[in-house]
Amino acid sequence: MPSSTSPDGAATPTAAGAVSVRERQVSDFAELSRAVHDSGLMRRRHAYYWVRFLVLTALLALTFAAFVVIGPSWWQLVIAAVLAVLLGQVMFLGHDAAHRQIFDSGRWNDWSSLVIANLYAGMSYGWWQHKHSRHHAKPNQVGADPDIATGFLVFHTQELRAARTGVKGWFARRQGWLFFPLLLLEGLNLHVSGVKTVFGRGTVKRRPVEIAFMTLRVGGYLGVVFWLLPVGMAFAFLGVQLGLFGVYMGAVFAPNHKGMPLVPRDARLDFLRRQVVASRNVHGGPATDLFMGGLNYQIEHHLFPSMPRPNLRRLQPTVRAFCAERGITYTETSLPRSWGIVVRHLNAVGLAARDPFQCPLVTQYR
Template identity: 50%
Template structure:
């Protein structure tokens, strides 16, 4: 099924985004996909359970490094569902989506409420120097303005950030959990007791299971491999979406449609990429309609691309490897002035 084309009458009423939204609604792209999510969630839990059984049966063996890789993939797939729940893509009610999100946060060990708050700020102002928390990273600079603020070790890291970017992703999953714990301890969220309980249950359950089945040395290696690869997977899923796209400076204003489209990049590559990146490869569509269910993004893509083309709005998309190349090229260019000064 393909999305309906833009209706001619839409060109006469409201803002550009209002016209696009009417076309998306008319095509049924905002309707919930209950069966899709029920099947997806069920498969994820079945695979996780199968991995847990394999983990116990393998016992104290170095073959467990393969299960560490498997769990890194599965935990990230659970994070993708948590992401969708945070945007209310799964169910109609806020409470229902929150329940799904909290359940998945218990698996990933990342505070659902803290992450949703941070992610919503990103969606409101993507790639904005002053207001997007996703480009407020101490060890990286995404604009020349940011690079000039770096001092000491952080300045050295920013100089060579293109070379250090992927290695630094090894710590991403651990940093997200550390920031989650920090948010609970600082009471930056409302559901402090619930989030504290979920994080505590995750950390204790994870460590007890790993050290109960594995010897201390193997347990440590298992944790390093699992957490490191999960961090890389998470980082590689989110990095192509905005990094290397235009960065908006303080005072720079765009309407909603252009702000979301011009700062986002799609990654093309078929259904394999859709699965690998959890639908985040349709970043333009997702940013325009955060509540659109994941399986509808593919259908929305031709409608939105045509709409942007008709209005002369740059619509960025490329393959997965090229997206990473563009990210690294941008980081290298931002760090160039630092490499040429003492």
Template identity: 50%
Template structure:
């Protein structure tokens, strides 16, 4: 990364331009976090993190902001109603693709709100948050809330940790060199250029998210709210697809769905990718304290209120991981407290612009992709050369 890609006020803020998946958090690379003075074996950072939590609570930054989320929900419902009205009034017109794109954005914003409900950021009661999140995810977006909860909880517990974080598991894209080296044929060809293909591939991510989440509801293990979610998803798609294919000619209807899903996939992927991709990976056998684990593997995106609105608060990824239940409006103030603490403790605090974060992600994925086997290379000849 370029020198100016982090905020200069946090001293050790040099993040690698491209973080290789083999760049591990060894004792030498995070020694500043584990020891504050030479020879001191008790990590002061773990003890003093309690002071940060106390400051956060003291300023009321974990208190609910019902007014904000009420206004946000009302705004999204108005936007959805406007899109539906526009859809009805336009009729058989290729301008409907603008409505499709708008729906892709609106559904993504509802997904952000469902994500916040899953973290107990919205309402005071855990059950109320779950009911809201399930309705938003399954009833409006068309995805399984229980699948998201399971996957995302595992991610928050061990971000960027090999074998623990599902977000770095292979899924068309390889996030580790080991995964890239295992790809063959067409997948190997894609993997070798996966950085450049990342955003084009995201146009299909909407289908992938819907398919994987709905598939999870048919698993044999016990799933909370299985039939409620299946019912809501079925009703949602029946109304959504029924209206589109009834109101529009077949070709236009197919294009409408394709545009909506493409915008949804790109928007979702482009909002979540800057958070951890290209940051250090934690080997399975390395243990870090909670604070170090969350800060060293997360990246913030500069931009203030507009970035927060655009990304659903995900631009404050470090603070979100440290205080997952913190409402979105309080994350900006929490950033000031956490940054000051990082500066005091010499803890790297990664923060960059949105465009720079995309550059990092693309270069990182391309570097990982170089470890994919050349699909046109002969395995036997390769083995002979390695000897």
């Protein structure tokens, strides 16, 4: 009897001419993909993106004008908060360009990302693209997804080499509660990571352009802030802007995958199930769509990353029904509940990090 390969890589017998499990799973996504392309949802939305880009540019210009007019006043902290939100929206636009959602031309999308991320937001497009592409390829897979790599925070214990004790252990046990406060440093971390990449030895596709744009943006930004504001107020302005920007980015990106099932290092999953099972959608209507930059449709975005953002909402009912027909878990919740899931998951992982090699049965009856 002929044999085929099961989802875990094992050979399983099949009748002559029968379709293997792997082939059926691959054909599932092919069927969905054909339906999506036939629906026209992959067509570019140039007007949508041009309007969004021009509106954000105008709002940034107005914010800068208000900054200059207000001058050395503690009301500048309000401007810093507004700027943090606007730059978050700018990064969502850069994210869309990096995923080839805006233009048909890859070159136009690349240059859009460079202008939006490097020149407008002071972030490195090259650094972000490399990291984010690896995440999209294998979301929540141990050893492959950089977004769950163990570092200061412990996102899983499957590859933790030693138990976390002392100060690290104290922190790990409470890392869920400390996660959102720590995001106050994420804005600074994102900028530093980009600078290290652009000025480092790694491969950067358009290094001279990135260096020029980031130098102009970061240098000009710091120069204006410290020129118009007293030193103490300038540092406060930067602290509020970078802190709230980091919280905003973390509050949007964390709910998408944190607390969802982990994929073992050696697991073999088809594309459809890999992307759906490891992702979480967030419902809430137009306000949530705006706040999260369309990333609340995370499942649809992972299945069709080059689909224009405004079309994801229209795609969702099709994907949800398609998954239900095939018994594929489709996860969706509210934004507050998703934040609670993230906190509880990180706390649970942190508690397990006290002894990553403990026996499950001992743990159950301890």
